[in-house]
Amino acid sequence: MPTLNINGKDTPVDADANTPMLWALRDTLGMTGTKFGCGVALCGACTVHVDGVATRSCVTPISAVMGKKITTIEAIATDRVGLAVQNAWIAHDVAQCGYCQSGQVMSATALLKGKQKPSDADIDEAMAGNICRCGTYARVRSAIHAAAATLA
Secondary structure, eight states: OOEEEETEEEEEEESSSTSSSIIIIIIOOOTTTTOOOSSSSSSSSTTEETTTTTEEEEEEEEGGTTSSEEOOGGGGSSSHHHHHHHHHHHOOOTTTTTTTTTOOOOOOOOHHHSSSOHHHHHHHHHHTTTTTTTTOHHHHHHHHHHHHHHHH
């Protein structure tokens, strides 16, 4: 049985090593904050961090993440940057339907961990793989700038 380090805890996962990480998280472990969107890594709803890098969990088999640190939306608020992003999301009323938001927050957090003062172009590039059907892209950008300001 594979063991994954999820949110700082070694967790046995009763799944085949070829199982996409998304399904191990959602179906096997009951961690439903990470969403299924497209299943082909195009929409970003399934984004988690693997060793701090925004990663699409729908196409990443658990065999590829054994021995690495996985962070999901369930634990992102325990991180200073993740908490700042979540607070900015609330303050800027980013979420509408909310379905894509866990992936958006994970991508935004990864961006701010790598770049403390991102430009609009940096934000657009980092968030390009996250689709929001409600079209809150301007609020996403605003919230990222606000989170960066609180972290400065």
